[in-house]
Amino acid sequence: MDRLTSMELFVAVAELGTLNKAAEKLDISNAAATRHITSLENRLNVRLIERTTRRLSLTTIGIEYYKKCKDLLSEIDQAESSISSAAVEPEGTVTITSSISFAIMHITPLIPKFNKLYPKIKINLIGANRYQDIIDSNIDIAIRTREFEPDSNLTIRKLATTHRILAASYDYIKRKGKPKTIEELQDHDILLYSHANNPRILSLSKDNEIKNFALNPIMETNDGQIVRSAALNGAGILIQPLYIIYQDIVEGRLIPILTDWKLPELNVNIAFQSRQFMPIKNRLFIDFLIEDFKNKEYERYWSSIQ
Known part of the structure; x- marks a missing residue:
């Protein structure tokens, strides 16, 4: 049985006083609710609820367990609320690595405008002329300029040629x-x-x-x-x-x-670990950089020099 659902159901039973109301609150059947409570008591090897024909009541150890479950579920709610807030107003640090030349000419000029749009996102910019291992170095985004990009587990987005x-x-x-x-x-x-x-x-x-x-x-x-x-x-x-x-x-x-x-x-590429579950702060900077290159038409101007 799902442990978190069992804990949520137990808290609802404690606060509502009946299994039926608790099951209704969690949108599960009475039979499923009964199985959750039975599974919870069997796993803990204690009786949490005293059952009568009219009402359920918590045992002494059930009251203690209720308090701990309530605190834990509250922490989970706060964590999810924090993540949801970050999605609405993104925050955190984006760690970027590129050559020193690229950082000077094409990243640092963008930081004031990006910071104005997203004031809670901080930039950690690492200038490195040798390519670092993204995963081992905890890097979110890497800018790489190569004739070709070797096969890897990284996701690559082309920025320009x-x-x-x-x-x-x-x-x-x-x-x-x-x-x-x-x-x-x-x-x-x-x-x-x-x-x-x-x-x-x-x-x-x-x-x-x-x-x-x-x-x-x-x-x-x-x-x-x-x-x-x-x-x-x-x-x-x-x-x-x-x-x-x-x-x-x-x-x-x-x-x-x-x-x-x-x-x-040479291909100027943006490399990162995965598109799946990418933090919004990373995606925002990647999109911002791509849009800047598109608006300034760097590729067209560079190709004009022959």
Whole structure:
């Protein structure tokens, strides 16, 4: 028998004084109510109710058990009420991880507006350029930029498609020249982001032709913002996704190089554990981020840079 239903029925019997009224309150049959009380007494191995032809009354131990059941059911009601309230006015902390560059450029600018809409939802933002295990690290949402997403138990929602390009500052090009062929890259200063997929091999395509070029960088770093800063200061040629350097290109701080050759596309994905029973706070942030990317048409603008 369902233990919680048996406890609820017992409390109703204690307060209403009859089994019939208690059964009616819980919308169960009298026979089912009798079985619940019998099962409860058998499990506890005590008599909880004294039965007479006119009325039921609690035994001494039944009174004690009634008090404990009443307190427990009250706590359950409060817990469910709290969850229902959270659904109406969502609250809690959303733990998000992404690369430091993505966090700076595409998450932190959204926080004030999101906080205004949902003031009881807090953001815990973890900048990490290596992908963390979502389950082991208690992460709600992970932003991942990859050529492909390996099979896993995670749910994936695509945010956008982008691609990497080669670019350098005007000062660097003025000093070292602008390479016109892939082979000319060997005479240039390359700034390497070490967490890229197969970072030391540049795989470029044009029409049906594919060329692989081995990189010999003058600087290597594990953070995209460091690579960007070095390139902006004229240190060399970077290879970075457009979600990081698009604005630098549009505003002329960086100049695209070898644009007739293409690097593999990258998918910007949102990864999370499961759609089933997803906390509303997580779903709200995911929907908010997707809507922002849609409204700002990032994918269309990024594809315009060739």
